[in-house]
Amino acid sequence: MKPYQLYIERAGATKNVARYYAISMEPTLFGEACLIRRWGRIGAGGQRLVHHFEYEEEAVGLFLQLLRQKRLRGYRPKSTA
Template structure:
């Protein structure tokens, strides 16, 4: 059981470099009660790629979630303005 919801959706755009990217993450339980960190990324408007990490302990999933969040913020990703995601 996941103690609290973890969700993130950020974007990075740069018109001069024709860059329009998104990055989304969430921690959700699987059928066996394990915590899964689900990651999705790609060009805004496209399906993108998906990766799922399985963890026995929720703390490990949260640690990776926070590490990836920090890295994305440092690379210029931010919450889209005017969005309720």
């Protein structure tokens, strides 16, 4: 299993929005897939949720579903400007 990582942000000065969302997918010690979600206000600790899957395909499916949802809400990769 290859580890996957994604970090996206949504920011807007007019609505005072500065949020981040991070997703990573890693193998556990027992060979299962683990999807870790972190989110919150940029600069703050935020929250964390861990999902365990027996099969990597299930984890990839949730990874892609969450990515689609976040892109629809305006999250984009962090700008380097």
